[in-house]
Amino acid sequence: MMCLESDGSSSGGPPGCSGRLRVSAAAGAGDDDEEDDGGGGGGSGGDRGCCGRSGEVQTLSGAVHAPQGGADKAAAAAAGAAPPSLGRARVAAAAILSVGNVLNYLDRYTVAGVLLDIQQHFGVKDSGAGLLQTVFICSFMVAAPIFGYLGDRFNRKIILSCGIFFWSAITFSSSFITEQYFWLFVLSRGLVGIGEASYSTIAPTIIGDLFTKNTRTLMLSVFYFAIPLGSGLGYITGSSVKQVAGDWHWALRVSPLLGMITGTLILIFVPAAKRGNAEQLGAQLKARTSWLRDMKALIRNRSYVFSSLATSAVSFATGALGMWIPLYLHRAQVVQKTAETCTSQPCGTKDSLIFGAITCFTGFLGVITGAGATKWCRLKTQRADPLVCAVGMLGSAIFTCLIFVAAKSSIVGAYVCIFIGETLLFSNWAITADILMYVVIPTRRATAVALQSFTSHLLGDAGSPYLIGFISDLIRQSTKESPLWEFLSLGYALMLCPFVVVLGGMFFLATALFFLSDRAKAEQHTDLDRLATGTSSNSEDTAT
Numbered sequence: 001m002m003c004l005e006s007d008g009s010s011s012g013g014p015p016g017c018s019g020r021l022r023v024s025a026a027a028g029a030g031d032d033d034e035e036d037d038g039g040g041g042g043g044s045g046g047d048r049g050c051c052g053r054s055g056e057v058q059t060l061s062g063a064v065h066a067p068q069g070g071a072d073k074a075a076a077a078a079a080g081a082a083p084p085s086l087g088r089a090r091v092a093a094a095a096i097l098s099v100g101n102v103l104n105y106l107d108r109y110t111v112a113g114v115l116l117d118i119q120q121h122f123g124v125k126d127s128g129a130g131l132l133q134t135v136f137i138c139s140f141m142v143a144a145p146i147f148g149y150l151g152d153r154f155n156r157k158i159i160l161s162c163g164i165f166f167w168s169a170i171t172f173s174s175s176f177i178t179e180q181y182f183w184l185f186v187l188s189r190g191l192v193g194i195g196e197a198s199y200s201t202i203a204p205t206i207i208g209d210l211f212t213k214n215t216r217t218l219m220l221s222v223f224y225f226a227i228p229l230g231s232g233l234g235y236i237t238g239s240s241v242k243q244v245a246g247d248w249h250w251a252l253r254v255s256p257l258l259g260m261i262t263g264t265l266i267l268i269f270v271p272a273a274k275r276g277n278a279e280q281l282g283a284q285l286k287a288r289t290s291w292l293r294d295m296k297a298l299i300r301n302r303s304y305v306f307s308s309l310a311t312s313a314v315s316f317a318t319g320a321l322g323m324w325i326p327l328y329l330h331r332a333q334v335v336q337k338t339a340e341t342c343t344s345q346p347c348g349t350k351d352s353l354i355f356g357a358i359t360c361f362t363g364f365l366g367v368i369t370g371a372g373a374t375k376w377c378r379l380k381t382q383r384a385d386p387l388v389c390a391v392g393m394l395g396s397a398i399f400t401c402l403i404f405v406a407a408k409s410s411i412v413g414a415y416v417c418i419f420i421g422e423t424l425l426f427s428n429w430a431i432t433a434d435i436l437m438y439v440v441i442p443t444r445r446a447t448a449v450a451l452q453s454f455t456s457h458l459l460g461d462a463g464s465p466y467l468i469g470f471i472s473d474l475i476r477q478s479t480k481e482s483p484l485w486e487f488l489s490l491g492y493a494l495m496l497c498p499f500v501v502v503l504g505g506m507f508f509l510a511t512a513l514f515f516l517s518d519r520a521k522a523e524q525h526t527d528l529d530r531l532a533t534g535t536s537s538n539s540e541d542t543a544t
Contacts, residue, residue, distance in 0.1 A: 090210045093270045094219045097203045098226050100164060100262045104196045105230025106237060107171055107255035108136065111189070112323050113238020113352040116330070117248035122182040126490070130469030133323050134462060135186050140193035141457035144201050148450020149291050151202040156446070157270045159198050161263040167195025168259035175252035201450045206270065208437045208445055216437065221371040221430035228363020228426050231322055235356025294447045303386075303439045303518040306511040308452045310389065311432055312459035313504025314425065317400070317497045319461020320468045322359075324494060325403075326351040329414060331487040332407045358419055366392075366426030374431050385435050386511035389428035393505035396424035400498040404491045425501070428508070435511065439518040441525050468493045 111118065111132055119129050150159055174188035204223060211219050238251040245251075298304055329351045370388060377384035399421035406413035440448040468490070475489035 089269075089271065091219075093210060094207050094222065096262070096265050096269055097160075097207060098223045100160070100199060100266060101203060101223055101226035102230040102233065103164075103255055103259050103262055104167075104199050105227055106234045107167065107192065107259070108196065109231045109234025109322060109356075110238040110251050110255060111234075112326065113235040113356065114242050114248040114251050115323070115327060115352075117242065121179050121248070122185065123179070124182060126469035126472045127466060128182070128469075130323065130466035132186060132189050133319060133465035136189040136193040137319065137457045137460075137462040138193070139190040140197045140200075141454045141462055143194040143197035144450045144453040144457070145447075146450075147198045147201040148447040148453075151205060151446030151450070156202045156206055157266055160202055160270075161267045163195045163198030164259045164263035164266070167192045168256035168263070170195065171252055171259075172256035175249045197453070201453055202446055204433055204449055205445045209442065210271075217371055217374070217430065217434050220433045220437075221367045224429035224433060225363055225367040227429055228359050228366065228422070231318075232356040232358070232360030232363065235326065235352040235359065239350070239352040239356070291447070294444050295451065298440070298444065298448055298451055301439055301518055302514040303511050304436065304448060304452070306507045306514070307386065307389075307432055307435050308455045309459070310393070310428075310504045310507035310511065311452060311456040313393070313500050313507065314428065314432075315456040315460025316464045316500045317396075317425065317504075320464040320494065320497050321400070323465040324468055324490060325418065326355045328487070328490050328494060329355070329407065329411060331483065331490060332414070333411060334483045335487045336409075336411070338411075354415065355418070358415065359422060362419055362422040363426050366423040367430055369423065370427030370429070370431050373427070374434075383512045383515050385431050385438070386508045386515050389431050389435075390505045390508035390512065392424045392427040393501055393508060396421045397498040397501040397505065399424065400501060401495070404495055407491065435515070439515070439522050441522050464497075468496070471496070 115129055118132070119125070122128070147159060147163075170188055170191045174185060174192075177185045177188065204220065207219050207223055208216060237254055238248070241251040241254060242248045333351075370392060374384050374388045377388055381387065399417045402417040403414050403421065406417055436448055436452065437445065471493035472490045475492055476485055479485045479489070
């Protein structure tokens with residue numbers, strides 16, 4: 001047993017030891033089930049352990065020197081400049097993972113790009129069309145915690161590649177389903193959700209272990225830019241391939257081919273990154289606690305809980321708007337008599353193409369704006385990350401409301417509101433991931449990403465597409481069937497989205513209240529884990 005204790009008064013104790021901490025090298029040095037008494041979240045948030053200037057550690061029996069072998073030597077070496085080839089390899093790995101994320105969302109939103117044709121082909125109403133996305137997300141969120149558990153304990157790039165190969169095969173097969181088997185098409189979307197869950201859960205943790213601080217923020221920004229980029233390309237691919245081939249089924253045969261190529265590239269070029277490598281722990285950490293204990297620790301992490309709830313609000317809005325906005329704008333043009341109602345396939349509408357292009361550009365602009373604003377605000381306040389997210393959410397809610405006001409008279413005005421609203425909404429994606437990396441210790445990150453993914457989908461886009469379609473159908477049942485009420489009913493249902501976005505902004509403000517204390521707690525446990533690992537390695541060197 002090795003114990004650390006620091007009384008850390010502001011006048012006498014070493015910096016960073018404002019609380020009372022104990023760590024056992026034999027068991028659970030990385031566990032955060034016990035709260036520190038000092039509330040180490042003060043203004044610094046980044047204190048690094050309890051060592052004095054001479055490398056001494058304050059223990060119950062006095063001062064001892066911190067171990068200089070094993071992990072500490074590795075940490076010191078890691079602190080130096082990485083070889084250029086290693087830096088390029090890490091960037092290349094992050095780029096491949098980002099391309100894979102693009103394909104995940106391209107496949108997901110290709111269906112939304114040909115939604116009118118799917119409704120015509122299978123003869124389903126709005127609620128049936130919304131069920132496609134709901135079943136996809138439900139299977140996704142059920143599988144995410146399982147892959148999170150596996151990702152903290154087994155080879156992550158093998159899991160990623162198998163997931164991509166699986167959903168690629170299912171998507172390709174679903175393109176041959178005939179109109180009598182809508183239930184089978186729905187089932188295929190559920191299976192695709194299982195395959196894509198492996199990627200969204202594990203890939204960000206690999207990037208988190210390859211980079212740190214501002215570089216990690218940049219790389220996560222690129223990775224999460226893939227969400228709007230892939231979503232936009234899904235609309236574009238679905239609409240364009242349908243028009244070229246004259247059959248919407250061909251739109252589902254593009255992403256599987258690209259997925260097989262990307263899965264192979266991940267197997268070959270993405271390194272098996274050590275868990276906690278970016279924190280310079282010097283040796284690969286593996287989860288030493290049970291899954292239930294990890295879950296308990298995450299639920300007690302207030303910043304993590306509130307940011308996950310905020311992510312759920314984002315997911316609710318993006319899932320509903322992404323599924324229904326192109327169809328809503330088409331119905332608006334039918335009412336304004338600038339377009340005809342679709343009665344035969346292929347449905348000739350440019351709204352999916354335009355909306356996809358706007359989503360791609362606003363995704364890039366939003367992620368870059370969010371990362372840049374956060375970097376600048378960090379110079380002013382240490383709570384910059386959640387505050388920037390809150391401002392983006394609240395601003396987005398205003399322009400999302402204006403979409404439904406403008407669409408009644410001006411499609412161009414609606415697109416302008418979509419542009420600004422999406423830019424503000426997309427600004428928080430990479431920042432939210434960075435918040436998680438700050439407040440969760442390395443050996444729990446895959447589980448944390450999985451739980452956050454499960455929560456955000458359960459409370460967000462698992463039900464929002466179907467809920468919007470159900471409300472729309474419900475309103476239309478009580479009115480006379482007409483193009484006007486098809487447009488108005490869907491607009492009234494979509495008005496639920498800005499209210500949920502405001503709620504998400506409130507959750508980000510709540511995150512800001514606890515961010516510093518939770519970040520400091522995670523950093524302290526990471527440092528103590530490194531110290532325990534170093535002591536263990538030093539003992540092994542001595543025995544040898």
